Amino acid sequence: MPQYTVTPWEVYGQLDYNKLIEDFGTKPIDDKLLKHIKQITGDLHPFLTRKIFFSHRDLDKLLERYDAGEKFYLYTGRAPSGPCHVGHLVVWMFTKWLQDKFNANLLFQIPDEEKFLFKENLTLEDTHKWAYDNILDIIALGFDHKKTKIFLDTEYASVMYKYACEVAKKVTFSKAKAVFGFDNSSNLGQIFYTAMQSVPAFLPTILEGKTTHCLIPYAIDQDPHFRITRDVAPLLGYPKPAAIHSIFLPGLGGMLNQGKMSSSEENTSIYVSDDPKTVKNKIMKYAFSGGQATIEEHRKKGGNTEIDVSCQWLKFFEEDDKKLKKIYEDYKSGKLLTGELKQILIDKLNLFLEEHRKKREKAKKIVDKFMLRS
Amino acid sequence: MPQYTVTPWEVYGQLDYNKLIEDFGTKPIDDKLLKHIKQITGDLHPFLTRKIFFSHRDLDKLLERYDAGEKFYLYTGRAPSGPCHVGHLVVWMFTKWLQDKFNANLLFQIPDEEKFLFKENLTLEDTHKWAYDNILDIIALGFDHKKTKIFLDTEYASVMYKYACEVAKKVTFSKAKAVFGFDNSSNLGQIFYTAMQSVPAFLPTILEGKTTHCLIPYAIDQDPHFRITRDVAPLLGYPKPAAIHSIFLPGLGGMLNQGKMSSSEENTSIYVSDDPKTVKNKIMKYAFSGGQATIEEHRKKGGNTEIDVSCQWLKFFEEDDKKLKKIYEDYKSGKLLTGELKQILIDKLNLFLEEHRKKREKAKKIVDKFMLRS
Numbered sequence: 001m002p003q004y005t006v007t008p009w010e011v012y013g014q015l016d017y018n019k020l021i022e023d024f025g026t027k028p029i030d031d032k033l034l035k036h037i038k039q040i041t042g043d044l045h046p047f048l049t050r051k052i053f054f055s056h057r058d059l060d061k062l063l064e065r066y067d068a069g070e071k072f073y074l075y076t077g078r079a080p081s082g083p084c085h086v087g088h089l090v091v092w093m094f095t096k097w098l099q100d101k102f103n104a105n106l107l108f109q110i111p112d113e114e115k116f117l118f119k120e121n122l123t124l125e126d127t128h129k130w131a132y133d134n135i136l137d138i139i140a141l142g143f144d145h146k147k148t149k150i151f152l153d154t155e156y157a158s159v160m161y162k163y164a165c166e167v168a169k170k171v172t173f174s175k176a177k178a179v180f181g182f183d184n185s186s187n188l189g190q191i192f193y194t195a196m197q198s199v200p201a202f203l204p205t206i207l208e209g210k211t212t213h214c215l216i217p218y219a220i221d222q223d224p225h226f227r228i229t230r231d232v233a234p235l236l237g238y239p240k241p242a243a244i245h246s247i248f249l250p251g252l253g254g255m256l257n258q259g260k261m262s263s264s265e266e267n268t269s270i271y272v273s274d275d276p277k278t279v280k281n282k283i284m285k286y287a288f289s290g291g292q293a294t295i296e297e298h299r300k301k302g303g304n305t306e307i308d309v310s311c312q313w314l315k316f317f318e319e320d321d322k323k324l325k326k327i328y329e330d331y332k333s334g335k336l337l338t339g340e341l342k343q344i345l346i347d348k349l350n351l352f353l354e355e356h357r358k359k360r361e362k363a364k365k366i367v368d369k370f371m372l373r374s
Numbered sequence: 375m376p377q378y379t380v381t382p383w384e385v386y387g388q389l390d391y392n393k394l395i396e397d398f399g400t401k402p403i404d405d406k407l408l409k410h411i412k413q414i415t416g417d418l419h420p421f422l423t424r425k426i427f428f429s430h431r432d433l434d435k436l437l438e439r440y441d442a443g444e445k446f447y448l449y450t451g452r453a454p455s456g457p458c459h460v461g462h463l464v465v466w467m468f469t470k471w472l473q474d475k476f477n478a479n480l481l482f483q484i485p486d487e488e489k490f491l492f493k494e495n496l497t498l499e500d501t502h503k504w505a506y507d508n509i510l511d512i513i514a515l516g517f518d519h520k521k522t523k524i525f526l527d528t529e530y531a532s533v534m535y536k537y538a539c540e541v542a543k544k545v546t547f548s549k550a551k552a553v554f555g556f557d558n559s560s561n562l563g564q565i566f567y568t569a570m571q572s573v574p575a576f577l578p579t580i581l582e583g584k585t586t587h588c589l590i591p592y593a594i595d596q597d598p599h600f601r602i603t604r605d606v607a608p609l610l611g612y613p614k615p616a617a618i619h620s621i622f623l624p625g626l627g628g629m630l631n632q633g634k635m636s637s638s639e640e641n642t643s644i645y646v647s648d649d650p651k652t653v654k655n656k657i658m659k660y661a662f663s664g665g666q667a668t669i670e671e672h673r674k675k676g677g678n679t680e681i682d683v684s685c686q687w688l689k690f691f692e693e694d695d696k697k698l699k700k701i702y703e704d705y706k707s708g709k710l711l712t713g714e715l716k717q718i719l720i721d722k723l724n725l726f727l728e729e730h731r732k733k734r735e736k737a738k739k740i741v742d743k744f745m746l747r748s
Contacts, residue, residue: 113539154536161531165487168563189542192566
């Protein structure tokens with residue numbers, strides 16, 4: 001039995017991200033690479049210094065080409081099946097930073113068929129509704145509409161399907177079975193879907209008729225799709241996309257108990273729509289604590305920041321390094337109690353979500369500027 | 375070993391159409407059904423009286439509903455991979471007759487991805503080119519543009535792909551494997567494709583939001599696709615399409631030696647573009663003869679109309695029953711020599727093709743009136 005599972009459909013167990021790098025055959029983001037990024041960007045996003053983006057494929061080569069004057073574009077996505085929780089925003093916030101720093105175009109895929117194909121009770125009407133709901137959260141993060149195109153697979157299929165067939169012709173069932181674990185009970189749409197996820201990695205090269213390099217930021221569980229993409233690329237004469245991988249924001253129950261934050265577990269997810277009181281209640285009640293059983297014991301022994309979910313979350317949402325360091329130190333020493341720690345996270349999240357919802361409202365007026373349809 | 379093979383990709387051997395009806399679980403078109411058709415249409419197309427359309431699914435029920443005032447639409451198709459030969463026209467000529475007699479709308483699918491996915495060396499540029507070439511042959515047959523919509527799968531994918539996903543969700547790999555014989559080496563596009571072929575059988579019901587019945591005329595080798603379609607229909611709440619099946623126009627070499635006429639066998643196919651001399655040469659040289667070794671022997675024993683390809687072809691192309699009967703009698707009796715028989719076919723075909731090519735030229739001006747794109 002593996003101690004953890006990481007597939008596009010399931011993330012669970014005691015993750016060892018170094019082991020994952022070995023298993024998936026990716027490379028760690030080391031100091032040399034961070035230095036190279038900083039040379040270009042001037043500063044480093046906390047997600048980089050904190051190893052929230054921890055792994056990559058060919059990012060080093062992409063930066064060398066960038067230095068030599070070759071631009072690249074970004075591609076990421078969101079498979080809609082429900083409201084966004086804060087975990088979804090992690091990759092997108094970082095993608096927005098990359099867009100700004102590298103002045104890069106962004107293709108944002110909304111594969112509204114994916115979760116429909118993989119979840120029995122979900123309809124295409126459901127996923128279509130959630131697609132347009134989630135798009136507001138995406139736009140709210142501040143992407144530049146002049147450099148960002150968002151599309152739904154079903155709405156942009158007159159472009160997507162054709163090139164998905166080109167990808168699909170190069171992938172055997174045998175291969176898809178090995179990568180995704182398909183079997184006789186898998187439906188035909190599930191089997192084909194990965195071809196649709198590959199297409200945006202090639203689309204500018206196809207549509208502009210010249211080699212255009214691509215960087216895909218994603219949470220590491222999506223890697224199986226992009227291994228296919230990278231295998232197929234040379235067979236079709238397209239460049240292999242580079243990739244940069246994030247760890248997962250754990251659910252409030254902790255990664256070990258619950259895996260990555262999941263929309264289907266209401267109590268241990270914080271949705272972008274959760275009001276301040278709900279955020280407070282969920283964190284107070286469900287955020288797995290690294291604190292001791294009593295206040296006295298906590299003051300004496302201190303808290304365990306490694307397993308404490310509030311600490312882990314603040315790594316994602318407290319951008320100030322000094323503040324974060326002090327919180328960790330104070331919690332470890334026992335100076336900071338669990339309730340106080342949770343309140344810091346609650347205040348931080350509520351401030352963030354309040355701002356986010358304002359931007360989300362404004363996003364409603366500019367959706368059409370972002371959309372690609374055919 | 376079966377004595378014949380009939381799949382969407384291969385037709386070969388000594389066909390027994392009665393056995394095929396049993397194997398595929400369809401029903402023969404019997405006298406009762408012919409009578410019912412004639413009650414509505416006033417006369418019967420020679421393809422019906424001559425059992426060229428010989429089998430059906432639920433056509434009886436469709437006619438009963440038609441009597442009760444429920445209209446139906448027609449759906450047929452063409453997977454482009456090369457120029458049309460005269461065998462391709464058989465189903466479409468009959469479809470045109472059905473359109474006129476039942477005042478029926480027609481959806482004409484051009485799955486330009488199918489042959490691309492199944493043939494190693496074919497590109498999507500190739501199939502796209504042949505699609506628009508073949509469409510001229512379709513339009514030349516006289517379909518009413520007000521009642522006929524033609525579309526390419528890749529161009530109409532913004533509608534097609536979405537509903538293909540709905541079909542695909544209901545079909546397991548296990549099922550597709552059983553029906554089509556897929557294995558580990560099958561590519562992902564081949565596996566998904568059948569879902570695209572199902573969609574037009576439901577499309578008016580989907581788009582108009584009310585139950586709209588469908589009749590699909592096709593050569594019997596396409597039946598595996600529509601068995602899937604009919605299995606899936608009730609799962610999605612759509613009516614099962616009815617079907618009417620034709621036998622195959624044999625290649626010039628005869629069915630036993632060569633199977634159905636195939637575009638990839640140049641010498642034994644007559645293309646719509648073949649000039650009178652080419653038609654003459656091919657038939658004189660390659661049309662498998664039921665005649666005797668010498669003229670004297672032929673005069674004495676007569677020819678074998680069962681195996682003679684010219685006789686079989688005249689069943690498709692000589693619409694006058696009396697003339698056809700006389701040709702058969704004269705050939706059987708030895709009065710008509712093989713060369714004379716072939717000349718009758720040559721003249722008939724060249725007349726037909728000359729007219730067809732004129733209409734094909736005119737079709738170029740009205741293509742856009744027929745096309746559905748998204």
